Amino acid sequence: DVKVTQSSRYLVKRTGEKVFLECVQDMDHENMFWYRQDPGLGLRLIYFSYDVKMKEKGDIPEGYSVSREKKERFSLILESASTNQTSMYLCASNAPAGIANEQFFGPGTRLTVL
Amino acid sequence: AQSVTQLDSQVPVFEEAPVELRCNYSSSVSVYLFWYVQYPNQGLQLLLKYLSGSTLVESINGFEAEFNKSQTSFHLRKPSVHISDTAEYFCAVKETSGSRLTFGEGTQLTVNP
Numbered sequence: 001d002v003k004v005t006q007s008s009r010y011l012v013k014r015t016g017e018k019v020f021l022e023c024v025q026d027m028d029h030e031n032m033f034w035y036r037q038d039p040g041l042g043l044r045l046i047y048f049s050y051d052v053k054m055k056e057k058g059d060i061p062e063g064y065s066v067s068r069e070k071k072e073r074f075s076l077i078l079e080s081a082s083t084n085q086t087s088m089y090l091c092a093s094n095a096p097a098g099i100a101n102e103q104f105f106g107p108g109t110r111l112t113v114l
Numbered sequence: 115a116q117s118v119t120q121l122d123s124q125v126p127v128f129e130e131a132p133v134e135l136r137c138n139y140s141s142s143v144s145v146y147l148f149w150y151v152q153y154p155n156q157g158l159q160l161l162l163k164y165l166s167g168s169t170l171v172e173s174i175n176g177f178e179a180e181f182n183k184s185q186t187s188f189h190l191r192k193p194s195v196h197i198s199d200t201a202e203y204f205c206a207v208k209e210t211s212g213s214r215l216t217f218g219e220g221t222q223l224t225v226n227p
Contacts, residue, residue, distance in 0.1 A: 031213050035217075040123065040219055040220075041219060042118075042204060042217040042219040042220050043204065043217040045215075050213065058214075090157060090158065092158075094213070102148065102160040102163065103160075105157035105158040105159070106157050107155075107156055107157045108156075108157050
């Protein structure tokens with residue numbers, strides 16, 4: 001079974017803190033994604049990566065950065081957390097573009113910024 | 115660019131009733147279509163997908179969806195729902211040559227006894 005794990009299920013941080021969300025997948029997938037999920041807005045893509053050290057901005061990258069030093073690990077970084085970044089964050093992975101395979105999702109991290 | 119609209123944010127139904135969750139998409143290129151389900155406090159799981167061929171696709175737990183190219187729709191149906199089907203359902207679209215999924219806003223299905 002494909003497994004995508006996220007470092008925390010729940011996280012509470014203060015405004016201005018630097019926040020790291022970690023995601024690890026065990027299926028040797030090239031592509032990895034970070035989404036945020038908000039009620040009524042569905043999932044919105046923050047960043048994705050199609051290879052080690054490669055990244056592309058998604059639809060809402062402002063206030064976020066990412067790091068992919070190893071194929072299995074994709075980190076989302078909030079340089080200076082703000083209250084409007086309180087949300088559910090979901091990581092996903094899949095095999096390369098052009099293949100109609102599904103994205104596999106982690107359980108999510110619910111981040112609260114006070 | 116593609117977009118997805120889920121026409122109902124909440125759908126309450128009684129157990130054993132039929133249900134339809136509506137999804138419309140727009141795209142200027144060929145797409146693949148997906149339905150994902152999210153049970154409470156969990157990540158998303160693939161429910162079913164349309165890639166090509168038969169326009170009617172089915173899941174193992176009794177859901178089905180029909181791809182209608184002329185109406186650009188991919189509605190999800192189940193003839194008789196169970197309490198355990200209570201979840202949020204997301205429709206998604208992907209260009210056939212791309213990696214990115216575009217999701218709809220989600221539909222909360224609540225099945226009442």
